[in-house]
Amino acid sequence: MSIEIKAPTFPESVADGTVATWHKKPGEPVQRDELLVDIETDKVVLEVVAPADGTLKTVFKNEGDVVLSDEVLAVFVEGAVEAAAPAAAAAAPAAASADVILSPAARKIAEENNVNPATVAASGKDGRVTKEDVVNHLKSAPKAAPAAAAPKAAATAPVVGLPVGERIEKRVPMTRLRATIAKRLVEAQQSAAMLTTYNEVNMKPVMDLRAKYKDQFEKVHGVKMGFMSFFVKAATEALKRFPAVNASIDGNDMVYHGYQDVGVAVSTERGLVVPVLRDTDSMSLAEIESTIGDFAKRGRDGKLGIDDMQGGTFTITNGGIFGSLMSTPILNPPQTAILGMHKIQDRPMAVNGQVVILPMMYLALSYDHRMIDGKEAVQFLVAIKDLLEDPARLLLDI
Template structure:
C-alpha cells in the first residue's frame, strides 16, 4: 500500500512552491515525520515530513519544478523493504551516523532537521562537534566548519586513484549559471515594485554611541546572567524606535487605497542572515516589550534562521523595519522600504570620528542612521523628527526609562 506525499498548506496567500531539494531518494527507508523534501516558497524554505514510515517511492516532481498546495509530489511504499534490510555501504554509514545522533550523549543538544541533514551528508559524528548554539546545540555552521576541518579520506588503492584533472588553459575565463531561488526572485520583484510605487526618499543623521556602549560594557555580564541572552545594540534601537514611532505615527502607518492606516502597535521586522540570504522575521507588539525580551526574541530568530527552522507566520506582517548593515561593515546606505510598510531604518558600523563637544574636538564612536520612507505619506519634517527622537534616546538611554 502506498501513501501519497502532498504539498502541505504553506500559509495565507501562498499557493505554490518550488522543489528545492529531495532529502530522500527512491528506495531510501524513511521514518514517520522525517523530512523528505525541502520546498522553497516566496518567504522561506519548508521541509515536508513523511506522513508515514516506509520506503521512499517515485518522485512526481523534480528539483526546480513548481508545485501547488495539495499536489502529490511523491509516494511512500509500506514496509521496510530491501533498502532497509540490506543498505549499501554509504547508506549504512548514514544510518550509523543517524543512530549516533540519537544516542543519549547527543540527545542533550537536539539536532534540527537542517543540521541533521548536513551531519548525514558529511558523515560526521555530532557528539564530537562542539556546538555554539543555545545550550550547546549544534548549528549548521558548526557542522560545516567541522566538515572543512575533517581530513580527506585516503584512496583504498593506489591504482584506484582518479587521474588528476587537466589544468585549465591559461587565460581561460569561466562562467557559472545558477538558478535564482524562489525567495530571491520574490525579493527582487518586491524591491523593484517598491521603487516603482513609492515616492522613496532617504534622510540621514548620526548618533553618538558612547552612552549605549558604556551601559552595555557595564551591565552585559549581569544582563546575560539574569536574562540568559547577550545585551546587544538592537534591543536599544528597537526600544528607541518604538518610542519615536509613538511620537511620529506616520512613520508606522501605511497607505491602503486612498486611506492611511495608523496603528497603535509596533510590529518590527528585523533583517537577519540565513543560509539562503536575508530573512525578515517580525518582533510583534515590540512597544510592550523590555530590552531583554526584545534581545531574546531577536536572538532566537537569528539562531533559527541559521538552522532553517523559522516559520512562515513569523515573517508575515510588520509595520516598520530595522536593517543592520553595520554587522557586515557598511558605513552608509539607502535601504529600500518593504511594502506596504512606509519606512525602514538602516543601521551602520560604529567607528571613531572627531566631533565637537562643548567647543572641543573629541573622538566619539559614531554611527550613521538612514531612514528611507515613502514621501507620499511621510513628510521630511516627520522623518527628521523621528530620527532626532531616536538619536536623543540612544545618546541618553535614560529617556527610554522615563518615556521622554
C-alpha cells in the first residue's frame, strides 16, 4: 500500500518551508515513527516521521527545495521489507541503530562523527539519546593509536609569495531561520525610530534573597531559582504601569494589549529564537523558571514548536550569560520595546557618602519612539530598577 508523505500543515504566519535533511534514501527500509525528513521554516524545524513500517519509494522534493503546507514530499510503501541473505550480518547493527530514538541535534553530531547510536548510553525520556549523551560518548571513547609516521619528504624551502600551510574555506548556505532573523533585524532598524536608554541596577538584594532561599525553593518547587524570573516579574509589573511599552504597531494603528506575554530570547545552534511566556502576571517565580528551563532544553534539542514562539508583547534578552557588559538590543517587531540584561560585575558605588563595592548590572531598553516617548521609556526602566532593588515590592504590588 502506497502512502503520500506530505509536509506538515503550516500556521498562517508561516508561508512555506525548506527541505533541510533527508534521513532516509529511496529503497531504504524504515520503521514506524522513524524520522524521514526535517522541514525548516522561518521559526522552527519540523520533523516528518514514517507512518508505518515500510520503504521510502520515491522522493519528489530534494534538500534545499521550498515546499508549501501539505505538499507531497515522497511516496512511502507500507509493509515489512526483508533484507537480502548476504547482507543479513551487516543489517543487524543497522537494525539495532534504527531502534534508537535520537534528538535532531544528537543525530547530527552522531552522523558527523560516524557514531553508532546503539553504542551510546541514553539518558533522555523514553530512552531518547540526547546531544549531551553523544558528546559524552565521544569524550569517553578511546582515541585511535596514531598511525606510523611516514618517511618525511626532503625539506624544501617555501616558495616566496605563496601562503604556507593550508588555507581552508568552507562555504555553506545560510539556514532559513538565520536568514529570517537577519531580515527581521534589518527591517526593525530601517522601519522603527529606535532609541536605547540605559540604567544600572544593584543586584545585591536579589542575590541575597536568592542565596537565602534557593535551597528551600528548589526543594519545594523542583526547579532552581535563577535571576530571569525576577526580571520577568519586574518587567510584567512595569508593563502594567506603562501600557505603551506593552503595545505593538500594526500599520497606522497602535494596538494596546490587556495582557503580558513576555518573550525570552534563547540561543540555539540554528540561531536565536524567542519562545513566549503567556500571561506572566498570573505566573509564579517557580512557574517562570520551570517554563524557561523547558524552553531552553527543547531549544537545544530542536523541539520548540511554532506555537511556542507566536505572539509576545515584550521581549527580554540576556547577553550577560555570554559575558556582555553592555549592548544595544534590537527590537522584535511588531513589539515596541525590548529589555537587555547584562553581566553582573562588582563596581565601586557611592552609598550615603561612602564607597561600597556592589554587584551591578547595566540594563538597556530599546524602544520605538513612534509609540513610546522618552519620558515613558526612562520611567519604565526606573520602575524595573526599583522593583529589583527592593524585591518585596513584587510581592506587595507597590
